[in-house]
Amino acid sequence: MxxxxxxxxxxxxxxxxxxxxxxxxxxxxxxxxxxxxxxxxxxxxxxxxxxxxxxxxxxxxxxxxxxxxxxxxxxxxxxxxxxxxxxxxxxxxxxxxxxxxxxxxxxxxxxxxxxxxxxxxxxxxxxxxxxxxxxxxxxxxxxxxxxxxxxxxxxxxxxxxxxxxxxxxxxxxxxxxxxxxxxxxxxxxxxxxxxxxxxxxxxxxxxxxxxxxxxxxxxxxxxxxxxxxxxxxxxxxxxxxxxxxxxxxxxxxxxxxxxxxxxxxxxxxxxxxxxxxxxxxxxxxxxxxxxxxxxxxxxxxxxxxxxxxxxxxxxxxxxxxxxxxxxxxxxxxxxxxxxxxxxxxxxxxxxxxxxxxxxxxxxxxxxxxxxxxxxxxxxxxxxxxxxxxxxxxxxxxxxxxxxxxxxVDLRLSRNLTIVGLSIVLGCTIPVHFEKHGFHTGHKTMDDVLGTLLKMRMLVGGLIAFCLDVMARGATRKQRGLEGRMEREDVAVERDRFAFSSWANQTILKIPSITRLPVVPSEKKIRRVEEMRAKRVKENVLEDKF
Incomplete structure (x- = not known):
């Protein structure tokens, strides 16, 4: 527990x-x-x-x-x-x-x-x-x-x-x-x-x-x-x-x-x-x-x-x-x-x-x-x-x-405007092209752009992403982004996403593998193994006393 x-x-x-x-x-x-x-x-x-x-x-x-x-x-x-x-x-x-x-x-x-x-x-x-x-x-x-x-x-x-x-x-x-x-x-x-x-x-x-x-x-x-x-x-x-x-x-x-x-x-x-x-x-x-x-x-x-x-x-x-x-x-x-x-x-x-x-x-x-x-x-x-x-x-x-x-800080008009505008335009733009189609004179281009512009999730998501990245007036915390790195460090400490010990030992034998984006760094792997060894030692001491 x-x-x-x-x-x-x-x-x-x-x-x-x-x-x-x-x-x-x-x-x-x-x-x-x-x-x-x-x-x-x-x-x-x-x-x-x-x-x-x-x-x-x-x-x-x-x-x-x-x-x-x-x-x-x-x-x-x-x-x-x-x-x-x-x-x-x-x-x-x-x-x-x-x-x-x-x-x-x-x-x-x-x-x-x-x-x-x-x-x-x-x-x-x-x-x-x-x-x-x-x-x-x-x-x-x-x-x-x-x-x-x-x-x-x-x-x-x-x-x-x-x-x-x-x-x-x-x-x-x-x-x-x-x-x-x-x-x-x-x-x-x-x-x-x-x-x-x-x-x-x-x-x-x-x-x-x-x-x-x-x-x-x-x-x-x-x-x-x-x-x-x-x-x-x-x-x-x-x-x-x-x-x-x-x-x-x-x-x-x-x-x-x-x-x-x-x-x-x-x-x-x-x-x-x-x-x-x-x-x-x-x-x-x-x-x-x-x-x-x-x-x-x-x-x-x-x-x-x-x-x-x-x-x-x-x-x-x-x-x-x-x-x-x-x-x-x-x-x-x-x-x-x-x-x-x-x-x-x-x-x-x-x-x-x-x-x-x-x-x-x-x-x-x-x-x-x-x-x-x-x-x-x-x-x-x-x-x-x-x-x-x-x-x-x-x-x-x-x-x-x-x-x-x-x-997210919902007291900022910036945040409220981006969320509301992306939802409204995400509904409006696809409805328009569903009614009138997309006409460039090139059938393949019409099919591709027409397909993309009819997808509410894509249209609204792109509008929200672009406005959120480009618009000033809010800190990362107010945008709901602050604290990720700190939570990531805590996650590593608590051994949630790490591989098993035998897999970590195998990776450490080939240090070049740790350079891959899908593999944790050598520092993080050693840190996890040290934490595991420490917990094992603490459990042994508890059993003795």
Whole structure:
């Protein structure tokens, strides 16, 4: 048990709980991200215009998403930032998918047999776009750029991301009133019942007696409970025939049940399973813009309340996140990966930030992805319920966006003007070009510039970044940037981002490696090892006395 900047933690990032606790905490983290992992497969499967094959494709996309999420999480926690964070499909790539939807709209005349070609186009374009992430990390540019990007840039971008997904939310919610029930359930669980402790019965084999323990299940599992209750209500509507035979809330729709019964129990997911990737220049530009937005968002993220990462850790995290996004592209997930704030938020409640618990969650996600029957079962969730989940997820992101302003001096008209102006122009400029297009006389140029200027996150983010860097009248502290170097030093002292001792000893044998942007300096490595040796000596003395 440790104390972290005044906050009590049951398990620190380097602590290893008991095996049963690891499995329980890992299962909990997996359940928290469950609902968010379903959103992209549902949206993407509809964009492919596959007709009767939509449900079968959705099953495959769900399985691929779970496997990719598990692998990306294990890679990041082991080789990247080395914190207890979970990586899953990023909603920041939805604007790029909307660009694809505009290029290939679903109509009555659409050839439903071309869905594989469309998937190959998405995979190839996304793969090229996310290459920028490992390149920026390996060269060390991310660590340098991160010193100039702050909350004033990230807040407008996240707000504009939420605004951009409003049409998707409205489309899903309008399918059936069950989505409103889903939203109300989530509001009740997260807001009204957050502090309610429910007694959970158990049995102790060592003491041979029953016992009860109290848990805040409503605040720890709001999405899971919301989906289960809404799904159960859909089942009641189905068995009582209150929902019409072709209603969107029925749980016995022919295509869903057929796919569930015909899906094999085990199906290994692998890269390029939909065919060799193809490329579209306008789509590459759209995905690149989303990638840049994700990178800026990640730079500014306060991860797991574990202090500010050293530059080498930030660079390494982007390399690993880029590898995870490249894998997601080849697996057909349709988006890159990013850190899930829901999983970080649950740590505020559980006070468990152990790295190995998140690695366990990653392993469980891979197993579920390979067990394709589970993916087929999840694909049977009525699509209207996903509308409520998407609305709640975007609400969480919007709330996190405004939380970033707590380090900014909001008494300065400079800061308020930049944030407000970037949000307003980030909405206005894309709307203008959506209505009137971009006309230079050169089709390729029109497609590229039109794509970029229609992306709210990119437009608003660039405006906020440029104004924040160029405009005077505020110190780094007033911009929310001061104190990063001090927090970085504290993070090094507390051994949060460091490699294991055997890895550090190996690096020290080849001093030239420490010159790489993704590797800590020789001085910091030796400092970490000295701190570890000191702690070991202190523990030995405590045991003696």
């Amino acid at each position: 440790v104390t972290d900047t005044g906050n009590f933690l049951h398990f620190h990032v380097n602590d290893i709980p008991h095996l049963s606790a690891i499995l329980l905490f890992g299962l909990q983290q997996m359940l928290v991200c469950f609902s968010a992992l379903l959103v992209t497969p549902y949206l993407l499967s509809n964009m492919l215009c596959a007709g009767a094959e939509t449900i079968a494709i959705r099953v495959q996309l769900i399985a691929a998403t779970f496997v990719t999420t598990g692998i990306a999480t294990i890679l990041q926690t082991t080789f990247g930032l080395r914190l207890a964070i979970l990586h899953g499909p990023s909603f920041a790539f939805l604007p790029a998918l909307h660009t694809f939807e505009e290029m290939y709209p679903c109509t009555q005349d659409t050839d439903t047999s071309l869905w594989k070609e469309k998937m190959q186009l998405i995979s190839g374009s996304l793969f090229l776009a996310v290459l920028i992430m490992p390149i920026m990390g390996v060269t060390g540019l991310v660590g340098k750029i991160s010193k100039h990007i702050g909350p004033i840039t990230i807040v407008p971008m996240l707000v504009l991301l939420c605004i951009g997904t409003v049409p998707d939310i409205e489309e899903k919610i309008s399918l059936h009133w069950i989505s409103i029930i889903e939203i109300l359930l989530l509001i009740i669980f997260v807001v009204l019942l957050e502090d309610v402790e429910v007694p959970i019965p158990g049995y102790s084999f060592s003491k041979k007696q029953f016992f009860t323990t109290k848990m805040r299940i409503f605040s720890q599992f709001p999405y899971l409970l919301g989906i289960c209750l809404a799904w159960f209500l859909c089942w009641l509507l189905t068995v009582t025939n209150i929902e019409p035979a072709s209603g969107p809330a029925r749980t016995d729709r022919n295509e869903s049940t057929f796919v569930f019964h015909s899906t094999p129990w085990i199906q290994v997911q692998y890269p390029m399973q939909f065919g060799f990737p193809q490329f579209s220049f306008p789509l590459v530009i759209a995905f690149t813009a989303s990638t840049v937005a994700v990178m800026i968002e990640r730079i500014c993220a306060q991860i797991s309340q574990q202090g500010s990462p050293p530059s080498s850790s930030i660079n390494r995290a982007f390399v690993v996140e880029g590898v995870g996004s490249m894998l997601a592209a080849l697996m057909g997930c349709g988006t890159g990966v990013t850190t899930y704030s829901e999983n970080i938020a649950i740590m505020q409640v559980t006070k468990v930030t152990s790295r190995i618990t998140m690695q366990c969650a990653g392993l469980l996600l891979i197993l579920i992805g390979v067990f394709s029957k589970a993916a087929a079962f999840l694909a049977m969730i009525p699509e209207a319920i996903i509308g409520g989940v998407l609305a709640a997820g975007m609400s969480m992101i919007c709330g996190v966006a405004f939380a970033n302003l707590q380090t």
